[in-house]
Amino acid sequence: TQLFQHPTDLPAIDYDFIIVGGGTAGAVVANRLGETRDLNILVIEAGLSNEDVFEVQVPGLSHNIGWGTIVDWNYTTAPQTNLNGRTLNYPRAKILGGCSSHNDMVYTRGSKDDYNRWATTTRDDNLGWNKIFSYILKAEKWSTPNDPNLSEEGHFDPSVHNNNGKLGVTAPYFEHPINDLFFNATQELGREFPHLQDPNNGRPIGLGWGQATTAHGLRSSSATAYLAHANDNVHILLHSLVTRVLQVDAHGHSSDSSSHDFRKVELATSPNNSTWTLTAKKEVIISAGMINTPQLLLLSGIGPKDELEALGVEAYVDNPSVGKNFSDQASIIFGFGTDLPATDDFDQVTALKQWKDDQTGPLALARHIPTIGWVRFPEDSEPFKDGSIDPTAGINSPHVELFFGPIEVFEGNSVFVAQVVNLHTTSRKYFRGSITLATSSPFDQPIVDPALLTSPIDTAILLEGFRSAERLLSSETFSKHVSGLIVPLPSSGKTLTDDEYIQYLKTNASHWGHGVGSCSMGPEGASWGVVDPNFRVRSVKGLRIVDASVIPFVPSGHTQAAVYALAEWASEVIKRSY
Numbered sequence: 001t002q003l004f005q006h007p008t009d010l011p012a013i014d015y016d017f018i019i020v021g022g023g024t025a026g027a028v029v030a031n032r033l034g035e036t037r038d039l040n041i042l043v044i045e046a047g048l049s050n051e052d053v054f055e056v057q058v059p060g061l062s063h064n065i066g067w068g069t070i071v072d073w074n075y076t077t078a079p080q081t082n083l084n085g086r087t088l089n090y091p092r093a094k095i096l097g098g099c100s101s102h103n104d105m106v107y108t109r110g111s112k113d114d115y116n117r118w119a120t121t122t123r124d125d126n127l128g129w130n131k132i133f134s135y136i137l138k139a140e141k142w143s144t145p146n147d148p149n150l151s152e153e154g155h156f157d158p159s160v161h162n163n164n165g166k167l168g169v170t171a172p173y174f175e176h177p178i179n180d181l182f183f184n185a186t187q188e189l190g191r192e193f194p195h196l197q198d199p200n201n202g203r204p205i206g207l208g209w210g211q212a213t214t215a216h217g218l219r220s221s222s223a224t225a226y227l228a229h230a231n232d233n234v235h236i237l238l239h240s241l242v243t244r245v246l247q248v249d250a251h252g253h254s255s256d257s258s259s260h261d262f263r264k265v266e267l268a269t270s271p272n273n274s275t276w277t278l279t280a281k282k283e284v285i286i287s288a289g290m291i292n293t294p295q296l297l298l299l300s301g302i303g304p305k306d307e308l309e310a311l312g313v314e315a316y317v318d319n320p321s322v323g324k325n326f327s328d329q330a331s332i333i334f335g336f337g338t339d340l341p342a343t344d345d346f347d348q349v350t351a352l353k354q355w356k357d358d359q360t361g362p363l364a365l366a367r368h369i370p371t372i373g374w375v376r377f378p379e380d381s382e383p384f385k386d387g388s389i390d391p392t393a394g395i396n397s398p399h400v401e402l403f404f405g406p407i408e409v410f411e412g413n414s415v416f417v418a419q420v421v422n423l424h425t426t427s428r429k430y431f432r433g434s435i436t437l438a439t440s441s442p443f444d445q446p447i448v449d450p451a452l453l454t455s456p457i458d459t460a461i462l463l464e465g466f467r468s469a470e471r472l473l474s475s476e477t478f479s480k481h482v483s484g485l486i487v488p489l490p491s492s493g494k495t496l497t498d499d500e501y502i503q504y505l506k507t508n509a510s511h512w513g514h515g516v517g518s519c520s521m522g523p524e525g526a527s528w529g530v531v532d533p534n535f536r537v538r539s540v541k542g543l544r545i546v547d548a549s550v551i552p553f554v555p556s557g558h559t560q561a562a563v564y565a566l567a568e569w570a571s572e573v574i575k576r577s578y
């Protein structure tokens with residue numbers, strides 16, 4: 001790889017591929033296309049290098065580099081109608097490696113049904129679990145912890161992992177009495193909470209030991225795993241915002257005619273300075289993420305014609321799907337009283353020294369409670385009693401995730417924090433989330449609207465998820481160490497009534513940072529969708545999208561594993577077309 005800090009530093013090369021965004025997906029595509037030595041690849045990244053930010057490397061310091069820092073775009077959502085009109089911070093990374101450089105490193109693949117539903121929705125078998133699984137594995141490099149005290153044994157199933165891919169994945173161990181409680185609870189409540197040997201086996205239902213994108217005590221990201229090992233024909237331009245994609249004529253020149261050949265990018269380093277243009281010999285690939293990708297298409301005149309014209313943007317391609325179908329998961333946080341020891345009360349200075357010495361100790365871990373829970377509700381459970389349709393992709397998919405930890409001292413009480421996540425919004429017709437332009441300036445934030453809790457069943461599922469968490473924590477096993485709710489304090493002193501719960505959701509529920517679908521893939525030849533199953537933007541030439549924005553439905557879990565797999569598959573598709 002070669003890094004360039006300013007557009008004027010670039011060598012005079014006609015690049016074959018220009019990739020917009022050196023994030024999670026963009027880095028994968030750059031590395032894989034660069035395996036063909038006679039291709040020249042340019043990655044244009046708006047942010048800085050991951051190597052310039054120390055906290056990016058240290059798993060235990062990820063909370064220092066989120067929303068509100070220079071490595072983030074610092075988006076704020078539109079007021080959320082169903083959340084008392086609140087606006088929410090919506091983090092998205094602005095750094096090489098993208099969100100994989102500043103996310104929480106949770107590694108979950110989702111369920112096999114999720115991928116099979118994408119295949120059915122897009123009418124392309126290649127996206128189904130049986131095919132995509134080999135690309136999930138292609139991305140993965142299973143890594144043992146470098147701390148001899150951290151044993152992974154029994155916490156994962158080696159048969160569903162690969163030791164020879166790129167992205168470091170571990171099942172990091174942390175000694176804490178809660179580990180036994182989780183295991184014992186699976187014995188006590190095996191029906192609702194079966195023991196899950198490996199949450200990444202395609203059927204994430206039960207309580208299982210989590211996995212993280214770390215290796216040897218360091219964060220593993222698409223920047224460290226892919227870009228750092230890319231060939232020299234991969235060039236990276238930093239600090240440069242692609243402001244529009246433009247059309248070229250058959251000879252590669254600018255054209256006002258509507259040939260719709262969008263192989264040209266316009267870029268800028270600040271709102272006040274000059275712009276530059278570069279033309280790709282073969283293709284421009286947009287990997288700018290689920291907010292910036294639709295924003296860039298809209299700025300370039302590809303999107304809903306009426307919306308564009310209202311802002312004075314000339315519409316070259318009228319595509320009503322651009323920026324629509326955006327969906328995310330919804331989460332809600334609780335605190336339960338406990339006598340269990342705090343998980344994060346270690347001395348930071350000592351821990352940092354230990355990490356710097358040999359990348360071990362508490363900062364070598366992303367989290368200090370490894371277990372994650374996944375619950376699939378029975379068909380006759382409360383949310384479906386009114387005839388509502390199951391929003392999951394099938395019987396291997398959970399409805400909610402239970403995310404545990406940390407245990408911390410809060411206002412003098414020891415509090416066990418637990419989050420309940422509604423993994424799936426009801427159905428396609430309820431995906432009301434959208435990304436729209438606020439102005440025609442590429443330097444202004446677009447309007448980010450996840451439209452959370454649009455349908456009553458979203459709330460019903462979160463309620464049932466909370467009741468499920470209560471059943472777990474009031475089991476014989478847990479009740480010895482975990483008492484009632486502390487956050488929020490129920491008026492009855494015991495639990496929240498349904499009404500109290502719904503009020504609490506309105507004032508505290510948030511998104512889960514797993515937005516997808518804003519440039520959804522649709523079937524070949526369909527009247528909806530932004531890209532076809534070959535990742536090509538509809539009705540134009542020379543332009544593809546590879547990132548989370550093309551994923552039609554949020555998977556049953558955190559999204560990065562799906563993005564890596566999709567980017568591996570897309571690289572293959574692009575390579576095969578030349």
Ligand SMILES: Cc1cc2nc3c(=O)[nH]c(=O)nc-3n(C[C@H](O)[C@H](O)[C@H](O)COP(=O)(O)OP(=O)(O)OC[C@H]3O[C@@H](n4cnc5c(N)ncnc54)[C@H](O)[C@@H]3O)c2cc1C
Pocket residue numbers: 020021022023024025026044045046047066091092093094095096097098099100102103104105106107108240241242243287288289290292293296513514515546547548549558559560561563
């Ligand atoms: C705070 C947070 C925590 C998360 N935690 C987890 C987790 O623990 N586990 C998990 O699986 N998932 C997690 N996710 C989600 C996951 O990381 C993302 O879904 C995934 O990384 C998205 O990848 P992407 O390639 O679509 O986009 P990104 O990784 O966001 O990449 C987009 C890149 O494009 C660049 N860019 C954008 N616009 C332009 C432009 N116009 N010109 C040039 N460059 C541009 C950006 O700076 C960025 O580098 C988290 C997300 C966030 C925000």
